Amino acid sequence: xxxxxxxxxxxxxxxxxxxxxxxxxxxxxxxxxxxxxxxxxxxxxxxxxxxxxxxxxxxxxxxxxxxxxxxxxxxxxxxxxxxxxxxxxxxxxxxxxxxxxxxxxxxxxxxxxxxxxxxxxxxxxxxxxxxxxxxxxxxxxxxxxxxxxxxxxxxxxxxxxxxxxxxxxxxxxxxxxxxxxxxxxxxxxxxxxxxxxxxxxxxxxxxxxxxxxxxxxxxxxxxxxxxxxxxxxxxxxxxxxxxxxxxxxxxxxxxxxxxxxxxxxxxxxxxxxxxxxxxxxxxxxxxxxxxxxxxxxxxxxxxxxxx
Amino acid sequence: xxxxxxxxxxxxxxxxxxxxxxxxxxxxxxxxxxxxxxxxxxxxxxxxxxxxxxxxxxxxxxxxxxxxxxxxxxxxxxxxxxxxxxxxxxxxxxxxxxxxxxxxxxxxxxxxxxxxxxxxxxxxxxxxxxxxxxxxxxxxxxxxxxxxxxxx
Numbered sequence: 001x002x003x004x005x006x007x008x009x010x011x012x013x014x015x016x017x018x019x020x021x022x023x024x025x026x027x028x029x030x031x032x033x034x035x036x037x038x039x040x041x042x043x044x045x046x047x048x049x050x051x052x053x054x055x056x057x058x059x060x061x062x063x064x065x066x067x068x069x070x071x072x073x074x075x076x077x078x079x080x081x082x083x084x085x086x087x088x089x090x091x092x093x094x095x096x097x098x099x100x101x102x103x104x105x106x107x108x109x110x111x112x113x114x115x116x117x118x119x120x121x122x123x124x125x126x127x128x129x130x131x132x133x134x135x136x137x138x139x140x141x142x143x144x145x146x147x148x149x150x151x152x153x154x155x156x157x158x159x160x161x162x163x164x165x166x167x168x169x170x171x172x173x174x175x176x177x178x179x180x181x182x183x184x185x186x187x188x189x190x191x192x193x194x195x196x197x198x199x200x201x202x203x204x205x206x207x208x209x210x211x212x213x214x215x216x217x218x219x220x221x222x223x224x225x226x227x228x229x230x231x232x233x234x235x236x237x238x239x240x241x242x243x244x245x246x247x248x249x250x251x252x253x254x255x256x257x258x259x260x261x262x263x264x265x266x267x268x269x270x271x272x273x274x275x276x277x278x279x280x281x282x283x284x285x286x287x288x289x290x291x292x293x294x295x296x297x298x299x300x301x302x303x304x305x306x307x
Numbered sequence: 308x309x310x311x312x313x314x315x316x317x318x319x320x321x322x323x324x325x326x327x328x329x330x331x332x333x334x335x336x337x338x339x340x341x342x343x344x345x346x347x348x349x350x351x352x353x354x355x356x357x358x359x360x361x362x363x364x365x366x367x368x369x370x371x372x373x374x375x376x377x378x379x380x381x382x383x384x385x386x387x388x389x390x391x392x393x394x395x396x397x398x399x400x401x402x403x404x405x406x407x408x409x410x411x412x413x414x415x416x417x418x419x420x421x422x423x424x425x426x427x428x429x430x431x432x433x434x435x436x437x438x439x440x441x442x443x444x445x446x447x448x449x450x451x452x453x454x455x456x457x458x459x
Contacts, residue, residue: 015447091428114423114445118430133421135446198449201439 010304012120014129015136016173021180028146030300031293043303044073050103052078052095053130054110059269060130060139063294064107067302070295076103093122100124105305108132126305134167140268141173143297147290148225151264154181160219163229163249163274165189170268171229172199179206186222188213190245193235216248221258226251228267228274252276256284266290317351323374324392325367325382330355332386333365335455339381339414340374348372361388376403381414383407384436385455407436415441415450415457422446432459 013019019027033039049068053061065075092110096119099106106123108116109130116129116136131137148154159178161171165187175185175195185208187195194212203210213219220226228251236242250273251265267275267287279285328336333352342348349370358364379391383405393401413431417424424432424445434441440451450457 017447092423092426093429110423111421112423112426113419113421113448114443117445118423118428121430132423133446198451201449201451 010307012116012127012129013138013301013305014116014120014127016138016141016177017136019138024142024145024177024180027142027297027300027304028149030303031142031146031296032149034299034303035293035296039071039299039303041070042072044068044071044306047073047105047306048103049073049075049302050078050099050106051075052099052106052108052110054078054108054115055131057109057130059291059294060109060137063291064128064130064139064298066295067298071299071302073104073302092118096122096127097124105302128301128305131169134169134172136173137169138173139294139298139301140170141177142301143290143293144170144174144227144266144268145177146293146297147266147286148264150289150293151286152224152262154178154183156182156184157224158184158186158222159225159227160186160188160213160223161195161227161229162188162216162219162251164193164231164235165195165229166193167232167235168229171195171227174227175199175203175208175210176206179203179208183208185210186213186219187211188216188219188249190231190249193231216255217258220255220263221260223263224260226259226263226265228265228271230267230270230272230274246273250274250276251279253278253282256282259284318397319351319368319370319394320397322368322370322372322394324394325369325374325379326364326390326392327358327360327386328365328367328382328389329386330361330363330365332455333367335385335458336365336367336382336389338458339385339455340378342369377408379403380406380408381411384411384414384441410435410444411441414459415454416459417443417446417448418450418457419443419446419448422448 051061068075100123105126107128107130108119111133113133113135115132116127120127129136129138165171200210231246233242263284264286265284269287269291333354351368353366355363356366373393382389389405391403392399411434415432415434417432422443422445433444435444440449442449
């Protein structure tokens with residue numbers, strides 16, 4: 001194994017699998033203190049964060065910028081791929097080597113799976129993966145865990161993963177992380193969009209029970225946490241079949257009537273039709289809180305990497 | 308090796324004999340150690356030979372080349388029972404089994420078309436060897452069967 005592959009956490013955060021339970025708990029504890037205002041606002045004074053986003057992002061990109069700003073650091077951006085040297089055919093490896101000379105840390109989102117791992121091999125500064133295709137998105141997983149922890153102890157929860165579980169990277173990473181916390185995972189997804197076998201095998205190897213369901217009403221009463229992901233229209237053969245299937249996966253106040261009192265509802269956002277806007281007013285709706293939690297969690301990650 | 312086999316494959320003076328290859332995998336063994344039709348070695352291959360240890364086996368003999376440990380260990384991916392005999396002056400100088408390496412580099416092409424290892428980047432494919440298969444160290448995708456189908 002090359003030296004570069006050894007440079008995992010805390011030098012790089014590429015995959016949630018690079019972190020053990022202890023490291024995850026440490027970041028969540030730090031995030032909790034940060035959310036209470038207990039952090040030095042000049043901790044990253046003079047440091048520069050490079051945001052390299054080769055795919056669109058609102059929450060991840062803005063919350064990393066906000067996190068850096070709150071710690072006294074600054075951010076620089078790749079404005080558009082069309083205007084960059086990538087449009088001239090530069091490799092990602094070369095782009096990363098160049099940007100390493102401009103910044104103290106790189107946050108990368110890229111459409112190819114494994115792009116952040118490659119970046120960590122060529123960068124001379126730490127790299128955080130902010131999403132690589134259908135691969136990993138560890139900062140999202142950490143903020144998902146943090147939001148669960150705000151509501152209940154993470155250990156041994158019953159969590160429902162609903163939606164596109166085949167391509168949804170947030171569900172994959174969260175399922176893996178929760179396997180470290182002895183969770184029981186319930187799945188509900190349209191045919192053809194179930195959790196991939198490779199992920200199921202990995203969860204089984206970690207001793208995690210995964211229970212597939214076919215009816216939303218059957219699964220809701222069993223859950224402590226319901227994690228909804230977006231069904232993407234492009235995964236369906238036509239618009240009619242999307243509409244037909246999506247209606248069976250829509251969360252409404254009526255569907256939640258059979259839920260436990262302490263159930264919390266999470267969604268990595270953006271949502272389209274998966275959650276009825278009337279649900280937003282219910283106490284279980286935590287997805288906007290979850291999105292807000294991106295800032296303290298990413299502050300904790302940045303502080304850890306500059307420690 | 309019985310008399311019939313010895314007629315099929317003559318002894319070599321110096322080089323390497325890879326014995327007890329899983330039947331039918333001899334050509335994949337040659338691919339995995341980088342021997343193609345364009346390389347210079349003199350090669351003898353026997354497939355589906357009767358064997359005392361296994362129902363059938365393949366054998367490969369390579370003249371005038373002693374394979375290195377890291378070369379032969381790759382063979383374990385497709386033929387874990389293979390044995391390697393280093394031959395000097397017609398005698399077995401060294402005999403060793405194959406050990407599955409922890410990481411294999413540049414032999415297997417990741418089947419995930421969206422994996423960065425398939426893009427135009429200055430890297431070689433890299434896989435971690437698991438009990439159940441191999442995992443791409445870039446995209447984390449796992450190959451559990453027919454690994455030889457994915458050799459470059």
